[in-house]
Amino acid sequence: MNIYYDENMPFAAEFFAELGTLTAFSGRCLQAQDISDADVLLVRSISQVNQALLKDNQRLRFVGTATIGVDHIDQAYLAARNIQFSSAPGCNAVSVAEYVLSALVVLAERYLFTLADLTVGIVGAGNTGSRLSEKLSALNIKHVLCDPILAQNPDDQRQYVTLEQALECDVVSLHVPLTRAGEHATYHLLDAERLAKLSDQQILINACRGEVIDNAALLKLKQQGQGVKLVLDVWEHEPDILMPLIDYCEISTAHIAGYSLEGKARGTEILYRALCKQLAILPNKQLKDFLPVPAISSVKINSPIDELLLNQLVKMVYDVRRDDAIFRQQINTQGFDYIRKTYPARREFSSLSVALNNSLNLAMPNQLGFNFNIQ
Ligand SMILES: NC(=O)c1ccc[n+]([C@@H]2O[C@H](COP(=O)([O-])OP(=O)(O)OC[C@H]3O[C@@H](n4cnc5c(N)ncnc54)[C@H](O)[C@@H]3O)[C@@H](O)[C@H]2O)c1
Numbered sequence: 337m338n339i340y341y342d343e344n345m346p347f348a349a350e351f352f353a354e355l356g357t358l359t360a361f362s363g364r365c366l367q368a369q370d371i372s373d374a375d376v377l378l379v380r381s382i383s384q385v386n387q388a389l390l391k392d393n394q395r396l397r398f399v400g401t402a403t404i405g406v407d408h409i410d411q412a413y414l415a416a417r418n419i420q421f422s423s424a425p426g427c428n429a430v431s432v433a434e435y436v437l438s439a440l441v442v443l444a445e446r447y448l449f450t451l452a453d454l455t456v457g458i459v460g461a462g463n464t465g466s467r468l469s470e471k472l473s474a475l476n477i478k479h480v481l482c483d484p485i486l487a488q489n490p491d492d493q494r495q496y497v498t499l500e501q502a503l504e505c506d507v508v509s510l511h512v513p514l515t516r517a518g519e520h521a522t523y524h525l526l527d528a529e530r531l532a533k534l535s536d537q538q539i540l541i542n543a544c545r546g547e548v549i550d551n552a553a554l555l556k557l558k559q560q561g562q563g564v565k566l567v568l569d570v571w572e573h574e575p576d577i578l579m580p581l582i583d584y585c586e587i588s589t590a591h592i593a594g595y596s597l598e599g600k601a602r603g604t605e606i607l608y609r610a611l612c613k614q615l616a617i618l619p620n621k622q623l624k625d626f627l628p629v630p631a632i633s634s635v636k637i638n639s640p641i642d643e644l645l646l647n648q649l650v651k652m653v654y655d656v657r658r659d660d661a662i663f664r665q666q667i668n669t670q671g672f673d674y675i676r677k678t679y680p681a682r683r684e685f686s687s688l689s690v691a692l693n694n695s696l697n698l699a700m701p702n703q704l705g706f707n708f709n710i711q
């Protein structure tokens with residue numbers, strides 16, 4: 337069985353070598369002739385999987401994307417050809433939530449505000465939005481959810497607000513899929529009219545898909561003095577992004593919000609399990625056997641935990657300023673994809689054991705994700 341996989345898929349060889357002959361490819365320039373003899377194709381979001389890519393292949397049985405987003409996959413075409421498909425729902429949701437939290441911690445320090453005074457509007461309350469909601473709850477940060485699709489689900493007991501209400505919050509964080517049609521289409525959800533209503537007291541974070549914000553409209557408004565503070569991880573037309581927008585960002589990164597090692601590798605593991613299921617074999621490998629020991633695995637806290645201390649912990653595991661600096665330094669010389677391909681290993685909060693002094697700390701903010709324990 338010939339298995340072709342994106343070279344930017346951690347532990348692909350460890351998971352898949354037993355199942356077939358492996359060939360790695362570079363995702364952005366993948367072409368039909370490269371995969372004409374593939375039985376299994378494993379991609380990431382930078383490969384468009386459609387009729388044009390698969391036209392020379394008559395034997396493909398399985399396509400997997402090690403990502404949450406599926407806007408690069410023509411699922412109707414795969415179904416019409418009876419090719420099995422799997423994505424990796426939720427694989428890097430924790431990573432995205434930790435990116436947003438790190439950005440908020442950095443901005444709180446930069447502008448001297450207290451996170452607990454903020455209200456965050458989470459637009460899209462699926463996996464990434466929900467993980468963010470849990471972490472904000474752990475920090476007592478007020479937040480509201482906007483998700484008109486989940487709001488219609490009688491089994492979902494959460495309270496929802498309208499988009500216009502979410503856009504009035506101190507922080508607006510976008511967590512929707514890119515959809516171009518239908519009642520709840522998200523393409524240019526934040527158009528010129530909605531963007532114009534945001535004020536310099538607000539923070540707008542986009543770590544979902546660039547096309548959810550009309551980037552040209554945003555740039556025009558910024559050039560006219562629009563003050564909203566921007567955190568952009570995703571951009572329209574990646575990798576050829578609207579470069580002048582970078583200078584207007586508080587934090588700008590190269591679509592790496594979901595790039596924790598755990599997040600990327602969970603995507604590989606989910607596809608391994610899906611392929612095993614398709615082949616009717618029992619999976620015998622798991623991610624925890626491959627993840628390296630983190631550089632810092634434990635710390636001890638000797639004072640009561642407060643916001644400042646938690647902010648310190650967040651930055652210790654992931655400080656988004658590093659990614660912002662790399663982006664600004666390398667985007668002109670190396671380009672967008674290079675920054676992503678050479679992304680250094682970044683671990684999730686759960687990689688850090690935090691020992692607390694029992695006599696000082698009664699409540700542990702477990703939902704934040706650190707591995708708290710009492711000593
Ligand atoms: N920057 C990154 O590295 C990164 C990482 C992971 C995911 N993403 C992107 O984020 C998106 C969301 O991820 P997720 O795991 O939360 O997906 P998900 O499918 O679990 O949740 C998305 C939620 O958005 C809701 N939604 C859809 N249209 C909406 C609208 N018009 N208004 C409000 N809510 C709407 C859906 O009902 C759903 O609950 C992915 O589709 C992907 O494109 C980006």
Ligand SMILES: O=C(O)[C@H](O)[C@H](O)COP(=O)(O)O
Pocket residue numbers: 344379380381382402403404405406428591593594595
């Ligand atoms: O949809 C996702 O899961 C994320 O956007 C993911 O991090 C994209 O990474 P890529 O596939 O482009 O490497």
